[in-house]
Amino acid sequence: MPAKKIIQREMPKVGLHETVIPYAEVVKWVNDKSVIIYGNIKGNRIPSRILEEFIQEAVKNGARNIHVYADGQHGIGGRIFSQGEPVKITIEGPVGQRCGSMGMFGTEITVRGGVSDDVGWINCGAKITVLGDATNGAWNAAAQGILYVQGSGGARCDTMTKHNPRFDPPQSWYLRDVGDSFAEFKAGGIAVVCGINPRNQKSVLGYRPCVGMVGGVIYFRGSIDGYSERDVKLLEISEQDWQWLCDNLKPYLTAIERMDYYHELTKSPDEWRKLVPYTPQERRRKRWFKVEMEDFRKNYWEKEVGKGGIFAEYIDHEPTIIPYIVTGQYRRYKPVWANEKYAPPCAYSCPTNIPTHKRTALIRLGKIKEALELVLNYSPLPATVCGMICPNLCMQACTRGRIDIPISVKELGKASPDLPAPKKAKSTGHSVAVIGAGPAGMSVAWQISLKGHNVTMYEATDKIGGKIELCIPEHRFNKDILHKEIERFKEVVPDIRLNTKVTKELFEEIYRENEFVVIAVGAHQPRKIPFPGSEHIISAYEFLRAINEGKTFDLKDKNVVVIGAGNVGMDASVEAFLCGAASVTAVDIQKPAAAFGTEFEQAKQKGVEILWPKITEKYVPGERKIYFKDGTNIDADFVIMSIGDIPDLDFIPPQIHTERGWMVVNEFFQTSDPKVFAIGDVTGLGLVTHAIGHGRLLAEYLHGELMHSPVTRDLRARIPYERIKLDYYERCRATSSLEQEAERCLSCGSCRDCHMCEMTCYWGAISRVEKSDGRYEYVVDENKCIACGFCAGVCPCGVWEMVENI
Template sequence: MSQENTNVITVPGKDKDNQRISSKVFEEEVRGAAAACDRLILESFGQHNIGLRLGTKQRPVHLTVKGPVGQRLGCMGQPGATIICEGSASDDVGYLNIGADIVVKGDATNGVCNAMAAGRVMIGGSIGARGLTMTKWNPDYEKPEMWVLGSVGDTFAEFNCGGVGVICGVEPRNPENVLGYRPCVGMVGGKIFYRGQTDDTYSRTNAKLSDPTDSDWEWLIANLPGYLESIERPELLEMLSVREEWQVLDAITPQERALMFSGPMPMEEFRRRIWMQGFDGGDPLRDLAPALERSVIGVVETGDMRRKKPYWANRDSAAPCTFYCPIHIPTIDRLRLIREGRNEEAYEMLLRYTPFPASVCGTICPNLCIQNCSREKIDYSIDVSVLGRAVQRVDPPEPEPSINAKVAVIGGGPAGMAVAWHLAQHGIRADIFEQDKVLGGKLAQTIPWERLSKAVWEMEVERFLKYENIHVNLGVSLTKEKVEELKEQYDYVVIGVGAHLPKTLSFPGHEKVIPALDYLKAAKSDTPMVTGKQVVIIGAGNVGCDVAAEAYRLGAEQVTLVDIQKPLAFGKEREAAEALGATFQWPVMTQEVTDEGLITNDGTLIPAQTVIISIGDIPTLPFLPDSVEVVNVAGGSWIKSDETGRTSDEKIFAVGDVERPGLATNALGAGKRTAEFIVAEIKGEPWLPFNKRLIKYEDLTIAHYDPERDKAITEDQQAARCLSCGSCRDCHLCETICPTNAISRQEKKMGADGVDYEYVSDDNKCIACGFCADTCPCGIWVMQPF
């Protein structure tokens, strides 16, 4: 297994003796790599079940498969997984898929999409028999989709229960019959779009043929470009955009099928002649429930006769800003408090989540909250960085009284400092042991002061040290024996030393290459490294962009970042590097580094006097006790831990980059998680991890909001713009719009969230019209089965 840069791991399908490894071992290797990285290259050799149950919406995974593929590619594929097969694939691609995007750029054989329930399978060639069979569809989710560029084999869409198939008829294996023999037998749901010749043997008792309706065509033409991009055939869009060449097979409804066999008849006659006779004059529930009321339900009913009832789902779901934030900061609560004029409470609430709202959230974080803000669909996102910087001079929250407990924290970077901060808030002593002469880890050591204001950082460190229960020991080097002593002296030991060993590559001239970590640390010291006029950086991630910015500051005139794939750099770091003149080149493989510069694998020379490598760092753990297990992935060892951060040693926890590489906010989030678990265990209370689902954007009613032309620059302006996703805004719209006055606002005891009211619906008045759900701007009211 090898790692090209911080976020890409290659998993080979053969061992060191060039022998094929088993599917089971290969799957274990892939799972181990996916735990440490979200982008993988799989050099398969006929292994089965590739991509099995990998990825989530919260932690997506991207697999590129470059070798021969066995059966069941993408089996049980999960939402959040993207699986790209560069060639062809064997049987049962997408079998039992429940949400993954699966792309096969060549052909696939039999059973494609068999029993699929969600997700998309996109084939760049043709497929064999029994494609799209026994698909399932839950109406609460998107319909499963299968796209085929060429043709399909026999018994296509057999027992299809809701899947959508698109057969483009381009370069088909069977140009005379792109749908194969006897498609759609037993089909009870779904839709088939196709283009090309057929033998006209589709099951006429299960499917009906028609031209695309306007809505059919709008859907097809909207989704076709994305499919063609996925299979790398965008040049076909114009050819496939001729509406007259497409036809549609729709599933025949049960009512339509009944009329086929019985002929048109009034419903009363159908009930008397067919329905009642079928159950011997009764109905299917007569024997089980003889007293069941069987009268016709009226047009408008209340109470128990409703099909659904409204539910005030206040705060049941998380807003995107909270869901995607690694610390899960409830930004909507902060903005609600600001709207109510309770700014001090808003600041205190924020500081209970993070010790660094100004330096991290307000400056260096890529702000996943902003990137996913629902307000972006109206005009532009809430600027959370403005809110973070407003808290830089605020005192820390009042801590709880001290209790008889203490924790040793090894490492004074963002993860370790977060642990200490949250423990101290709960009255637990935290002793930090840091090898460096200053706190902050890579935040203080490597991030250019041009991006992270030194004054702001020092102000927040000063606030951090105001807690009496935080004790800092600098310049401390630990050994296994010393850690064992800490275990005896403290209730728990938390390891958060980060990853400070630069990764390198072996190629001719590698000794001439400077590790990015060393370069950045020197750049922030009094003795920066000598930098040539031309600089090449191997690895075009965000750290590489920081290196580029420092190189320009230290005298470089031309900086080139190279990578083997599309650069992963994004956000502020990339914008800053490009603004200074940095350029990106990919795909580039390094063949050699000489005094003249970097030579690529095709022999091209990129001139440089300074070459820096930025492909990630790994932890160094010489002090780690033997009782703590590690996971070896891509040439590095990471500490193995559970969802709380606890290791195989019950008294030792791991947080931050020693668990897995991530952002500074990931480290802060891990520190908060582990500290809260330790607090709960010490106090004998249950630990409550963040487990809310993401609110659906479709549940919001954004029609109530007007786009804004001018940028909001103050806290109050930002607070007013917030859509308050999933959290009641107390706007009374539901109460006002209810046609039967069933909804009312009631006072209640103040909750932990600071809310002292609720809206309730009177079952005796509610007619389940759904107006409350349709108008709620925050997605609070939902209609549920009664």
């Protein structure tokens, strides 16, 4: 073993003596990479600063495994530059404050016991594992890295944490609970509190958590007793949240040596919730009042100006005596014609916000052409998407479905393929580049072009349409209609550069030449699970695309297995039957929940068998069998893997942030580069209509930025179903025309001008007023209205509501 540099350190006075501690007694080399460092020699505690210098010198001399026997020293493990090779530090004994403070990437610290205050303070990337409790201020101001705690956290943990978008967000994990003022002024990062045997049974997050929190997310399991409702909102976790938790609990529990809790912590997503901060836009919309007006009047106003206020001398009656039936200012409530205050369920549930209720209203007025053309303001592909391939979330939400069957939005979509292209606005001279000509790219390019801006599209293949063109089987929809709509699209967006795969160099050129760049390349890179024999398996993307390009697969009399039973898996299953397969079996690790609509129904009709839960162990082509981890196996002559796709983002520069292979965007689809935006499947897998909705919303935002005009979005809440009076509508399933279908629409939240409120008002307080522009409104004469509420009770569409008369 090579000789190590000998360091002499002068110790401060201990009692009456000044001691010099030789290097050899403090640092014991085990081998070239491993060293033991002692924090106390012969009863003399080594100062924190001196101990840190010994650790830094050991790292400089090649130590990569450091075992520290601490004696309360501060800052152990911080500010270590690993120089490309991880430095692992194990600490035993009493640990002082700020363990791992300013810890760097490549540093891994394991504390075999509890830690004192401020563990992970201003952490810059180190991974810290505490096999005990962490006291106050854990993870304070951390920006990167991971903190794993086997026990509880003290007060003010996770305060002022932040997230550098160039790196993964910092994570903190607590097995039991945390103390008071948790996540105070938190500005980023992910915190997880598991709630296993918490000290505080009433609240695993302690008292007053999340005060001033503006960023990040907190996942927790267990009871809480209040939180800062002015700063954060309490939400149920999503499927993506649950998947993230399940995936990341394993390395956490392994690190803290508590893997036996994994089953308990992943029993059900219903046991978990999350706290996220309000966005700046949400904060601006909220009005927070610290004192109720009545309390203010009694306890503050009248205390200063006297009972009755400054107008007391003019009041000639006792203010507490009001007649039984009153009008005007004495009414406690008053009726309001809240026309279109709420969004109808159809438009609210449609990711593109297509206003089906407005289209049916136009049809009822005899304006069929205008009704059909209205949809082109929202989507370039209404006949293809709304009419054929969309699962029609609008119809699933339709209030009419509570009476008989939903309004047939598919029929409205099917009536749209031959509509002429809308007229574009006058050219503004502004330029936007769109990379990718799938549904998302087409949508944003269509909308921006209609607003008069110049758009250049770049597409890697020789066709536009993305996965609609390349992967959706032809038996699912009429491609002639798609091609009609594509031709209409080209009239609006003529500058489309096909067979142009964007490289890093081309991206830089596009970036320089345009005011904004939109990335909409979708997800075309198949995801595969590696297991023995997986190299002999074809992905669903490759299989479906090959078929769409005219290639045939000879599957006659063969047994086909599809790994993954989602929508794409169902499409692949049907195509396998069409290629002659004798049997098709789809397997999944859980009960299939992702497949729905046409895909699932066609697969069932063809005879697809679905097996779950099945986790593939290996595929043996020679035996023509696929084996599962439960010990079973099935015949498999041909295997297709359908577990999703991910984007190919090789062309984007490193300063544009991604997480787990997906582009990260804010609520305006803006990436970490303010000039670059991303929409569609490149930000996460979704429906085609999600991609089109992304494009429309982004176009509104970009138009506002280019024209320096405020951006407004429809943020109305969905109208509650109970506001719609279903008793007024008869069951009516069969329709033969768009006119009849439009009559079935309940016009949720939008006045149908039926005059029922006007006719019902006994006092004649409601009247219809015609406006000069052809519109109308219903108004209330407050001197006649007695606030009986009959108007609100009788309105079929839920337009009238009673509000407090203040």
